[in-house]
Amino acid sequence: MEIDVLTLFPRIFEGPLEESILKRAQQKGLVGVRVHNLRDFTHDKHRVVDDRPYGGGPGMLMKPEPIFEAVERFRREGSRVVLMTPQGSLLTQAQAQEFSQAGHLVIICGHYEGVDERVRAALVTDEVSIGDYVLTNGALAAAVFVDAVVRLLPGVLGDENSASDDSFASGLLEGPQYTRPPEFRGLTVPEVLLSGNHEAIAKWRADWARQRTKERRPDLWKQE
Numbered sequence: 001m002e003i004d005v006l007t008l009f010p011r012i013f014e015g016p017l018e019e020s021i022l023k024r025a026q027q028k029g030l031v032g033v034r035v036h037n038l039r040d041f042t043h044d045k046h047r048v049v050d051d052r053p054y055g056g057g058p059g060m061l062m063k064p065e066p067i068f069e070a071v072e073r074f075r076r077e078g079s080r081v082v083l084m085t086p087q088g089s090l091l092t093q094a095q096a097q098e099f100s101q102a103g104h105l106v107i108i109c110g111h112y113e114g115v116d117e118r119v120r121a122a123l124v125t126d127e128v129s130i131g132d133y134v135l136t137n138g139a140l141a142a143a144v145f146v147d148a149v150v151r152l153l154p155g156v157l158g159d160e161n162s163a164s165d166d167s168f169a170s171g172l173l174e175g176p177q178y179t180r181p182p183e184f185r186g187l188t189v190p191e192v193l194l195s196g197n198h199e200a201i202a203k204w205r206a207d208w209a210r211q212r213t214k215e216r217r218p219d220l221w222k223q224e
Contacts, residue, residue, distance in 0.1 A: 001153055003033045004074040005142055007109035008049060010035045012139040022147060025156045041066040050112050059113035071106055071123045079104045081125045084138035085114060088127030093168035100152040109138035173217060175208030
């Protein structure tokens with residue numbers, strides 16, 4: 001997979017892309033992530049990327065010219081052009097899995113009061129939100145989006161079963177997990193997990209997944 005990120009704040013990606021799983025995925029050649037500064041696609045002395053909205057209102061809007069030029073440089077046949085915006089569809093595990101099947105993503109990071117509507121109309125194939133809240137800029141959301149997608153690529157995770165056991169992969173939250181030691185400060189690991197009875201362990205985990213989902217995310221439970 002290839003990913004081109006268009007942002008006003010490239011340094012926000014330095015940490016996420018240079019640590020842990022995302023770093024290893026790039027080193028293995030499983031994904032190529034390139035981050036581009038949208039100011040590099042301006043042609044005026046002050047590298048202006050924003051202007052006041054027509055019709056008035058607070059804040060500034062990102063101008064269409066730099067975004068169009070950047071997308072048209074990197075987009076190719078089959079590319080999905082993703083706009084990170086609070087107005088997009090809420091990112092789910094199923095959507096992350098779908099995006100992981102794409103060969104190339106171009107991600108536009110919104111900022112200020114958003115982007116000129118012509119960007120949406122002419123360039124964008126997908127609009128994505130990571131939650132019902134507003135961040136200072138779309139680069140933070142894009143970093144989350146990239147992580148959610150890249151970890152699902154074949155070979156990225158050490159254990160291929162890890163992603164299938166994640167919360168939301170089955171539609172439920174993941175149940176409790178324990179590791180060594182079996183007793184710590186008076187807190188013990190449930191006996192069933194030490195039993196070696198794989199059928200009983202699977203049932204215990206499934207029961208806890210249902211219980212935890214019902215208690216913490218009744219919206220997901222209603223879908224069952």
